[in-house]
Amino acid sequence: GDSVTQMEGPVTLSEEAFLTINCTYTATGYPSLFWYVQYPGEGLQLLLKATKADDKGSNKGFEATYRKETTSFHLEKGSVQVSDSAVYFCALNRDDKIIFGKGTRLHILP
């Protein structure tokens, strides 16, 4: 069945460092791909999405490109802030469901 695999955390970076969180997927067809973020004490929030191959989703300085050839959707940010500390989930949609990865906890040190 469809699945999402993302890099294990926690990931700890210093402020202003470059961030990459790897995500690969297995799916039949061409699902939409998502990154969700969960800040402490809050719900899962959609961070960005891409609906077809070569689409780039972006929001709040984060970017991810839908790569069909490598079945990947890696999350990147050029300069992270302390406020980016959260858990990040890569996901895809299948019918009326969202299929999530395990999540990657990100700690940004000042």
Added chain:
Amino acid sequence: EPEVTQTPSHQVTQMGQEVILRCVPISNHLYFYWYRQILGQKVEFLVSFYNNEISEKSEIFDDQFSVERPDGSNFTLKIRSTKLEDSAMYFCASRNPGTGTEKLLFGSGTQLSVL
């Protein structure tokens, strides 16, 4: 901005006890969902609910689980006889008809601990 509200934020129960997790979806949403995340595992789909009936359920959602929309505003998940392996974070979500899964709004979750 409207929010999906879940209560309680943390529930502790003894094995074999019944628990009810409560959710107040966005007021004009008509599709409702429960997901859960066991510590260190993936967030997993449990069940979807529309028009007062279950639309789809996963293999996790066995006879121990039930959902209900008792009064037009709340959406509840009941676990009849909790097991240790039910310990997880449970997320409620809702969306409008005519919108896709990317429009799902999630609550902040209820952490269920079964002792």
